Amino acid sequence: MTSKESILAAIQANKPALLPLPEQPEFPYDSNLTEQYRQSLSLNGGEAREAKSLKEVTNHLQEHFRNSQMIVSLSEKVAGNFDVNMADDPHELEHAEVAILEGEWGVAENAAIWLPEEKLHHRALPFIAQHLIVLLKKDRLLGNMHEVYARINVEGSGYGVFIAGPSKTADIEQSLVIGAHGPRSMTVFLLD
Amino acid sequence: MKPAPTHAAAAEEFLKDSERSHWHDETLWHVRSKRDVSAQRIPEWEQLRTLASQIKDHVLSNLDNLLLQFEKNAQANGIEVLWAKDAQEHNDHVLRILEENQVRQLVKSKSILTEECGLNHFLEDKGYDVVDTDLGERIIQFNKQVPSHIVMPAIHLKKKEIGDIFHKHLGTEAGADDPKYLTEAARQHLRQKFIQAHAAITGVNFGIAETGGFVVCTNEGNADMGTHLADIHIACMGIEKLIPRAADLGVYLRLLARSATGQSITNYTSHFHRPRKGKKMYLILVDNGRTKQLGREDFRNSLKCIRCGACMNTCPIYRRSSGFSYNSTVPGPIGSILSPGMDLNKHSTLPFASTLCGSCSDVCPVKINIHEQLYKWRQVITKEGPPQTSKRWAMRFGGQVMSKPRLFDLMGKMARKSLSISPRGFVYNSFNAWGKHRELPEVPKETFKDWYRTNRNDDK
Ligand code: SF4
Numbered sequence: 233m234t235s236k237e238s239i240l241a242a243i244q245a246n247k248p249a250l251l252p253l254p255e256q257p258e259f260p261y262d263s264n265l266t267e268q269y270r271q272s273l274s275l276n277g278g279e280a281r282e283a284k285s286l287k288e289v290t291n292h293l294q295e296h297f298r299n300s301q302m303i304v305s306l307s308e309k310v311a312g313n314f315d316v317n318m319a320d321d322p323h324e325l326e327h328a329e330v331a332i333l334e335g336e337w338g339v340a341e342n343a344a345i346w347l348p349e350e351k352l353h354h355r356a357l358p359f360i361a362q363h364l365i366v367l368l369k370k371d372r373l374l375g376n377m378h379e380v381y382a383r384i385n386v387e388g389s390g391y392g393v394f395i396a397g398p399s400k401t402a403d404i405e406q407s408l409v410i411g412a413h414g415p416r417s418m419t420v421f422l423l424d
Numbered sequence: 425m426k427p428a429p430t431h432a433a434a435a436e437e438f439l440k441d442s443e444r445s446h447w448h449d450e451t452l453w454h455v456r457s458k459r460d461v462s463a464q465r466i467p468e469w470e471q472l473r474t475l476a477s478q479i480k481d482h483v484l485s486n487l488d489n490l491l492l493q494f495e496k497n498a499q500a501n502g503i504e505v506l507w508a509k510d511a512q513e514h515n516d517h518v519l520r521i522l523e524e525n526q527v528r529q530l531v532k533s534k535s536i537l538t539e540e541c542g543l544n545h546f547l548e549d550k551g552y553d554v555v556d557t558d559l560g561e562r563i564i565q566f567n568k569q570v571p572s573h574i575v576m577p578a579i580h581l582k583k584k585e586i587g588d589i590f591h592k593h594l595g596t597e598a599g600a601d602d603p604k605y606l607t608e609a610a611r612q613h614l615r616q617k618f619i620q621a622h623a624a625i626t627g628v629n630f631g632i633a634e635t636g637g638f639v640v641c642t643n644e645g646n647a648d649m650g651t652h653l654a655d656i657h658i659a660c661m662g663i664e665k666l667i668p669r670a671a672d673l674g675v676y677l678r679l680l681a682r683s684a685t686g687q688s689i690t691n692y693t694s695h696f697h698r699p700r701k702g703k704k705m706y707l708i709l710v711d712n713g714r715t716k717q718l719g720r721e722d723f724r725n726s727l728k729c730i731r732c733g734a735c736m737n738t739c740p741i742y743r744r745s746s747g748f749s750y751n752s753t754v755p756g757p758i759g760s761i762l763s764p765g766m767d768l769n770k771h772s773t774l775p776f777a778s779t780l781c782g783s784c785s786d787v788c789p790v791k792i793n794i795h796e797q798l799y800k801w802r803q804v805i806t807k808e809g810p811p812q813t814s815k816r817w818a819m820r821f822g823g824q825v826m827s828k829p830r831l832f833d834l835m836g837k838m839a840r841k842s843l844s845i846s847p848r849g850f851v852y853n854s855f856n857a858w859g860k861h862r863e864l865p866e867v868p869k870e871t872f873k874d875w876y877r878t879n880r881n882d883d884k
Contacts, residue, residue, distance in 0.1 A: 235509040235711075236507040238509055238717045239709075242533065242719075248484065248485045251482050253486075253668055254475055254480060256671045260466045269825055276689075351520075355651075356648070356649070359649050361655075362653075376674070376678065381674045384634070386637060387635035390700070391695065392694075392697075394677075394692070396691045400874065402576075403560035403576065405583045406454075409603050411608075412607060413609070414649060415556070
């Protein structure tokens, strides 16, 4: 008997009588989504800004990353200074300072932004960059996780991730430190 | 073989350092309080717990079919699925994959399952350098220890000790213990490891039967740094980690991080369905005693556990005795109901390491009746396990007395008299397991019975 067969046989011998799978719930979410999103991201160590125009994003880049050698933008609306198509291999992104991505959905309750593979070019990009900037249209904000799972197709992409803040750890005496391995900051621009 | 120390003996070691044990207790209680605040923000919290429990009920009752569905879909996605009936077979699979792909450098993110299987030691014996990349795990790996908590692996260490460990292994300044500085040093060190790694090993938080993919949750982003740079991804998953539908994640993700640390979600929740172009992804499905536990009606639903750690943070025993005192891969209340199923003799004292207060069951996001199972294990162990010497005679004697009301009254009278005149050494000695680190309350002058008789008459 293969291990697969013996495991399945043991389950058949030991499992209880079939119990029903409950229906997926709907829990309506009534809160000011933009304000709630801002609060949630702040609790996770990131910062959300409402932006009237893209000018605010470029100003932000000017202010904080003027001297950055490697700004990788995957948004057509904001210019970076490194063409991601030049990187065949994710290791070439090792020195990326800023990654600018467009989020697909945002969740107000916990600040998570859904980023399927198609929005990342390289899966490693939002992790290897020192700072992460995400652009999200306000009308892409949802209340909670049930609402977002009802809209996305997780297996449609080979990989997809909810990112809800910068890389962080509290493994030393429970002191929060931002910038464990990945981005040292996450800024989300909520656009009209 | 030397018998494992009892929980009480191991706890005594930890309690010798009272400053540390006090800090440990307070810190975990703080985490528990953050969990409460976070849970209270969700009006449907209790409904979510019920749903999470019911979904797992379904999974356990249909596990064979769901596993087959999962395997089929994962294979269609290009993931190679392997089955392992025990730890050895799991480790052998990993070794074979590494050899076949000529991997020399590998990184690993947090996986309690690989800890359970002793994977690191196994691979180190074969000459591999396994680099744990979760900060807490890297710390204890340097220190040649195992995790003392499933979510906060290095919670037993103080920053000064971590500073010393990093000084020795990473060349940080002697005496430096600032968490920010130490984390930065680990970041630089581990970045090199990520860049060089050929293979990345991860655990699995949830496997999705319907889509043939799996989800990994971290705050540090270390699982992603590893897998997206390496050519080979090996994911190790206990067979009970399955959920039927992707939409079920909505329920579990709202519960998991809130229960664990009070966060609304981990900062990274990654869904893996296909390997990167030209790369390889393996998934190992591990039994290692889980199908046996499935057959134990009273203990079956311990398999619902999503490893949030809330039952540890809330447990008055865990907080005061630390993870090592349990001597089992998963410590705390949930460890105390899982481990006896793996090795009853070795873990026979764990179900007694509890006050049965039920706080673990109250916080458990998947509603496992942990404290009831602790009580049931006690019954099993009293019948089948090794004898629990020091409390056994006292219990037997107590049982006799309490079953006879007259005798009970008499013994009570005698105890009130004798306790008030006994010398200390007579009461607090090695025969009285309950007298350690505890003081008896002052002996009352009268019994409740007497008090009630008098006061009821007054009322008339
Ligand atoms: S038993 Fe429940 S509370 Fe304890 S770790 Fe598992 S899911 Fe969390």
